[in-house]
Amino acid sequence: MRDLLSVDRVANQIRLRRSTYSETFVLVEGGSDKTFYERFVDKLVCELVSVSGKPSSKLRVIAVLEILEKSSFQGILAIVDADFERLETLLYSSPNLLRTDTHDLETMLIKSPALNKVVAELGSEEKIAQFNRDVRLALLETGISVGYLLWISQCDGLNLTFEGITFSKFINEQTIQIDEIKLIRELKNKSQAFSLKDEDLQQRLMAEKSKSHDPWQVCCGHHLVEILSLSLRKAIGSNKAADVEPNSLERNLRLAYEEVFFRDTKLYLDIRIWESNNQPFKVLRNDI
Template sequence: MRGSLSVDREANAIRLRRSSFSGAFLLVEGRSDKIFYERFVDKVACEVVTVSGKPSSKLRVIAVLEILEKSSFQGILAIVDADFDRLETSAHNSANLLRTDTHDLETMLLKSFALDKVIAEFGSEEKITKFGRDVRTALLEAGASVGYLLWISKCDGLNLTFEGITFSKFIDEQTLQIDELGLIQEVKNKSQAFSLKNEDLQQRLISQKSNNHDPWQVCCGHNLVEILSLGLRKAIASTKAADVEPSSLERNLRLAYEEAYFRKTQLYLDIRAWERNNQPFKVLRHDT
């Protein structure tokens, strides 16, 4: 009940703003999303509103959007992480609801040349050559198992805990190869899910992976950044851990991400299409 009251309150706050602001409202999931999207938004024509909290910021964004849509509120647009939506049937679809091209905002950053710039800044040419693999591909291959296990947990209602898992317990710091049984054990330990059998989960993982889904839809960006952080300490560089903390790397990726990269995304095209269909409302700057 408290949650529904809160989203009603957030929707009402936007309605109240309409009396003094005639532009578009863009709903996003959190502070880092707001910082990112505000770089491309026309701040005179569009106000970015953060909606966050439990059960998830994404669900709250969608709930606020639906409340406003039911009252025929004009000029409202929401952008959320795609998560696994493109791999399954999503219950939430609206012309005013857009999703990231990849699993989340962080994977959009990693798929872009921003990753190459960060690696050039922190990486060692000698170690990268010795590593002998494309770093982006290595991140995806290691991160896919984590993403698939998260998806399995969601699909099967296992409620496994991934937040706070220690990646060095199942990722080889020299090769960035993943030990899937080590991953399963670490997640089980973090979740206190000792009744689940490692072999059953591994078999489920093998089965799910055999479908060859797009890794950019499977992998969670935060997990890939954790693996990148490990890699920059040993596999492809010798950087101090404090200099490549995941939160710091995500900030660097955001800073390295250029408007030119954003213009090449489907999300950019979708926002422009929304603007055409919802005139006179504008979201993006004309020079973006």
């Protein structure tokens, strides 16, 4: 009930703000998303509103959008992570709701040349040469197993806990190869889900992997950053764990992400289309 009240409160705050502000409101999922999009929006004609909280920031963003749309509120746009929605039924469809190109904002950063810049800065040329694999591809190939198990957990109602799992327990730090049984056991231990059978989960995982979904829609950005953190310690770098911890890496990726990279995304195009369909409301700066 408290969540519903807080969603109504956000919607009412935006309605109240409209009395003195005639420009665009853009709803985003949280503080880091707001920090990212602030670099591209025209702050003179667009205001970003962070709608974070439990149980899901994304669901709260959509709930606020629905409330405002039902009252025919003009100049409202929401941008959320796609998550697994391109692999299943969309949660909510609206011309005022846009999604990231890939699974989430972090995978958009990793797919872009921002990753190359961070690896060049924090990696070792010699180790990268010895690694002899494309770093981005290696992250995807390893992270997809974790992504699929997260999707399986959601689809099958397994309620597995992914937050706080120790990636070094199931990923080889030298090769970045994943041991799926060790991953399954780490998830079971973290979730206290000992009734689940290793073999059943592994077979379910193999069945999903055989469908060859787009890895950029399956892999979760936070997982890929965890794997990148591991790789920069031994496989492609010699950093101390504290120097390449995941939150710091995500910040580095955001800083390395240039405006020209954003202009190459479908999300950028979708925002421009929204602007043309909702004149005179604007979102992005003209010089982007």
